Amino acid sequence: MVNQLGNYSLYIALLISIFIIIKTSLSFRNSSNVLSGNIFSLISVQSLMVIISFLTLIYAFVTSDFSNETVYNNSHTTKPLFYKISGTWGNHEGSLLLWLLVLTIFLFLFVIDSKNLSQRYRTFALFFQEIIIFGFLLFILFTSNPFANIFPIPSEGTGLNPILQDPALAIHPPILYLGYVGTSIIFSSALGAIISGSINKSWASHIKRWVLISWVFLSIGILLGSIWAYYELGWGGFWFWDPVENVSLMPWLCLTALLHTVFTLEKRGTFQSWAIILSITTFSLSMSGTFLVRSGILNSIHTFANDPSRGVFILCFLFVLIFISIFIYFFYQKSITADSTKTFLVSKETAVLINNLFMMFFLSVVLIGTVYPIFLEVINDKKISIGPPFYHKLIIPFLIPFLFFMAIGPNIKWIKDKMGKINLKDIFIFIISIVISYIFVNKFGVSYLLSLPLFIFSLFLFFVTIRDFFGKNINISQKISHFGFSLLILSILLNGVLAKEHSSNMRVGDEIKFLDKIIQFQNIEVIKKQNYQTLIGKFNIVDENNSLSLKPEIRIYDQPQTITSEADISSTIFSDNFLVFNIIKNDGFYNVRYQIKPFMIWIWISVLLISLGGILSLKKKNV
């Protein structure tokens, strides 16, 4: 009964969508005031309908209504309430409904937010956004309806994959989606702006907010995914260059470039083409990400769709949008008129341009690494996988000059600056960085690819950004983000270089010496929890001064029956002690992996700092 409510509200939303598309396309010729109360109230009703259907689905999950097929497939009565709710978007159908929910709410906010801009621009932006909403509604209703019924009603559901039962992962999809879907607004708005010929400073300062919002959510979403991989997957790493991770990184790189472009456009009125192309690309990448992850082309934990027709639908929809945007861009390209102000080689504009080029380079590396195996398999029937060495070799050499430009770029003035300004302080900082890096690299015998220059330049950026905090008239949000980035690179470097790992098979009562520490396996405790049974191992790590007790778990879930390993991690400011154990056979031996991961917590902190910069920038009226 309640199930039907959700279903029908989606149909009403679909009808509204068709109506708005027709109404707006009729008003293209005579740019009359279509955005009067009429359309606005329709958009509000549409958002309301989608909200209702989303709440209905949550209700079905909470009450374990197994007449709903989605609930039956992904929930179970014994699951804790928190995971019943997060189970709503932990599956294909529900996650699409969440996409749609964010799409409509963002459109609603966008229409309110763009009140002061030209009617023509708003009409076009609304038109394109409604097309996206329409596509998603069709997709949901006809290929993956979350409100499908089953009869007879089963007494019990089949459960949620236990690996997904984790707090970080429960909020990871919604946050990431806010970022992804935010790019749809940027896309529609960019197309609207190019058709109505209003790519100017006021458009830039309007769209800047949306770029920042998407960027902040995307950053935090990626961070949460990474934290989840670190704690739950038990591999002890935070980034694996897995295609699914890459797919979220690509729009982020593009969005970062767009962010800088939009700032420049707002200040100087240049880079219009960059802004448009980047807006289109960012959204296409978000959509392709959804396609790659969901369709099952990539083999991953995120794959829900086993029905090929779903993949075909998203693919066609994606390419229709891409073709529309390509043609619109080429058709209206002449309407882009750059402000005639001259810029010189040594200027902030050049620095932003360099940043964009680097971002595009990183983007192409990640894109090729992700897509090449798929293409190769289709054309050649060969299976290959591209691992971290590929990315490291291609990205690190370019990261070095990138860090350098990031250090000096923000201090260059707009329009024109003098070369001779490089002062003694910069050189002094640079020399200090060289000395510290040299001592460090020699002391620890680091023989990593280009480690010395990488250390030098990340330290240089680190010191320069710290010094800049004490300057006059500083752009605090930009400084925090750049400082966060240097901290990120430094922590990743130190983490990679100083990490120690030991893995062995142990029985209860065994002791193993590792470096200057002794790992003691004391005992195992079995505890029954609500929907799983857990084996808690008690380990002691003893060194000269103190002893640290770690309690990793092996969980055996009943519905569906799965075994997961929960690492126990003790974090301090300087390093993480990471311990995970696995059952090997039934003869009492466990595989125990102990890792010391220095500066792990700083990786999370630095990403938070980067995002904080974005949030602060959002609060400011004028950057």
Next chain:
Amino acid sequence: MSKNIKLISIVLFALFSFFILLKGLDKSNTYSPSIDKNKIDFNFKSKYLFSEKEVFLNELLKDEGMTLINIWASWCLPCKDEHAYLLKLKSLNNLNIIGINYKDNENNAKQFLSELGNPYTNIITDPNGINSIELGAFGVPETYLIENKSKLIIKKFIGPLDDKSFIQLTKIIQ
């Protein structure tokens, strides 16, 4: 002119990507661990469910005719659904059906059979699931029809048996 060339090349490239991805969708994304997908190595030893004795899977196959191998577990709901088909197959053709009890608690498995009936000629256990993976299984339930002489898999059913697969099976067997 150069603008048109740009447009055309971008469009062609996009079309190319589109068709590659479209073709990629048809590819099955499941991997089989054995190199020869049709023949499996039956040479592993496992314990019977109803006794403490161990046996090689090979010994359970007869010399002539066909054998049905069914991987199941008492905790798996779809296994319950397909159980009726297995019972029917048993009574219809007096088929040699070998059950592999996958990652299960033995008491639960015995209870399951006493409630729903036992279609199997023999049942062996696979407590950690390794043997089933060696057979090329992805999960439960899975059913293989095997020709005893050549030890080739004639037909493979991933997921529970249903009306359609039941008709297919009876046709092949007869």
